[in-house]
Structures are given as structure tokens and as C-alpha cells.
Amino acid sequence: MNWDDLRGHRDQIEMLRRSIARGRQAHAYLFAGMAGIGKSRFARIFAQSLFCENHADTELMACDECSPCRQMNAGSHPDFFAIGCPEGKNEIPVSVFNGDKERRGQEGLIHDISLRPMAGSRRIAIIDDANRMNEEGANAMLKTLEEPPPNSMLILIAENLDALLPTIRSRCQLVRFSSLSANDVSDLLLETEIASTAEEATAAAAMSEGSLHIAAQLLNPALRTLRLKLYDALSTSDLRPIDVANSMTSGIDELGGDTNEHRRNAGWLIRFAQEFYRQVALRLSGDSVPEGPGTEFVARFTALLTAKGAKGIEIAMELFDRCVLAENHISWNVGPAKTMELLFDDLARTARTRLKSAR
Ligand SMILES: [Zn+2]
Secondary structure (H helix, E strand, O other), X not given: OOHHHOOOOHHHHHHHHHHHHOOOOOOEEEEEOOOOOOHHHHHXXXXXXXXXXXXXXXXXXXXXXXXXXXXHHHOOOOOEEEEOOOOOOOOEOOHHHHOOOOOOOOOOHHHHHHOOOOOOOOEEEEEOOHHHEOHHHHHHHHHHHHOOOOOEEEEEEEOOHHHOOHHHHOOOEEEEOOOOOHHHHHHHHHHOXXXXXXXXXXXXXXXXXXXXXXXXXXXXXXXXXXHHHHHHHHOOOOOOHHHHHHHHHHHHHHHOOOHHHHHHHHHHHHHHHHHHHHHHHHHHOOOOOOOOOOHHHHHHHHHHHHOOOOHHHHHHHHHHHXXXXXXXXXXXXXXXXXXXXXXXXXXXXXXXXXXXXXX
């Protein structure tokens, strides 16, 4: 891989290139930014560029042809280590840093990074999900960060800086990453075949906040089905609040996961509802809206509001605002079931009174 295989983040590449050219290479970096924007890929290309034999460190480039580059691409470079939170776990087990109980200190990342480089002039380790180190793991790492082994480099990657010990943060050079452009996300969705059509990719990218990870979640088939069900319910003049709330709540349960996941998915449904009313308002004001999931339901509700004349947009915006309130409920830790109940009760009442009242 080389920088051509990475979307965005050109400023960060330049910044690192300049600091290395000035001889200010850090022993530890902390790459921070939301999930799904390419931080991990960036860290790997960064490491490969430092290992590459055909480019000086100051160029910070990878040729993809020399032996270290090939080893990096094959995942077999003897001086490169990468760890992260195992699938399904909430934290990185401390044995990943220190080795198992029987072999404590004789294996694990801290041991590996302390050894002399085998091939080149340095050893590089990536700690993905660094915000998921538990206290024991963080304390073990702290020692290494305080007294970094010679010729070693650590790259910590974290979504949420608040979850990191201040003592860890202060020992790393912070590099902040911004989200990707909607265009980049859309292209990536097509390249990785997560999305099968350009329309699908554009629609998911627009709601992704610049994260491929979020876009991929949005394209999860079960969530899409639930979204269409929601749009169908919202498009009628007599929304049945209890039925819809129940159907959404059981849909959230069926999507699986833990309490956090339930809340996240409830959050998605609320944002889908917002998107629904936003599209209705746009159509009413004569703007063109790209085709996306559930367009037919948006059109159906737009027709209902068109009959209300100038008041139509006002009604759509009022319904949109109700969804914003529900978003607050989720962030205030109100449970998904209760949030859905309150939201649809509100939406039904508003729609009923406003649609029945005279123009
Ligand atoms: Zn190379």
C-alpha cells in the first residue's frame, strides 16, 4: 500500500513528512478521529514508508516493490506489530501487552517492541482501539511510553480521547484526523462493494458524517428494511403511534447487540425520520431530491402536505423538530422503547391536528 491507496488526510501526511524532515520524529503518536475514516490504514502506510528501502524517511513514501514493502503488504514484516480490540470484546486483554500469566513479560507487545530490530533500523507497533485499553493495560503501556526502547515507534489509534489516561495522551504526539468527504465515502462504498449502486452509495454517504464505518452500518440490510417500514408508517395521514413504536422497538431488538447498540440503532431510526421530513420539505419547496431508499413514501407524504398549500413546509419542519427532541431523549439516556413511544405519539398528534386543520 502507499499514499495513493488512502482517501483524504493529505494535511496529516504533509505534517508528518515535515516533522520527520526536521528530525522531529516522535517515539509515540496518537492518531485521533472518528471510526471509519482510515486512521488504521494511514498508520500502516506511514509505517511502511519508514521501512521502505527505496525512499528516505524524509520523503515518507512507500515504493511497494522493495522487500520491506512487500513484507508489509504480506503482513510478514518482522519489525512490525499491530494489536487491537478482539472482535466481540469490550477491551484489549492485558495479555496482549504483557503475555499470558505463565509467560508474563516474555511475550506480548511490550516485549516485542523492546527487542532490537531484525531487518531495518526500527520496530513499529500500532495499537488500534487504544481507547479500549483497560487500566492494567494502560499502566503497562505507560512504562513503555515513559522510557521508549531505542529504535521503537508506537502509533496509538483512538476514536475517543476522553477514554485515554491523560498520562498516556501527554506522552504521545497528537495527530487529529477529520472525517472524509461525502464523495470519498461514496467512492469507497462502491470500491469495496459495500454498496451496489451509485444511488445507494450517495444516499448512505450523505448521512454518514464522513465515516465509512457509519455508511456501512446504514447499508446493513436489516436496518434498511426497518427504515422502509418506518417511512411507510410516516407517509400516512393516520399514523398509529403504538403500533409503529412497538414495531420499531422490536425491530431494534432483532438487530441484536448490547444496550449501546440498541441505543445507536434507535438513534438511526430517529435520524431516518428526520431525513424523511427533510426530504419532504425539500420537495415541497421545489428542490430536486435524489432518489434513495423509500422515495415512494416521501412522495406520498409530500402529496398529502401539498394539499395544505403554504402550510405544508411548516408542518414538515414541525415534524422534523419533534425528531430532534427524540434525539435529545436518546442522548439523555432515555431507553429506546420509551423514546419510540414518545416520538410516535408526538408525531401522530402533530400530524393529525395539523393535517385536519383548515388551510
Ligand atoms: Zn519500498
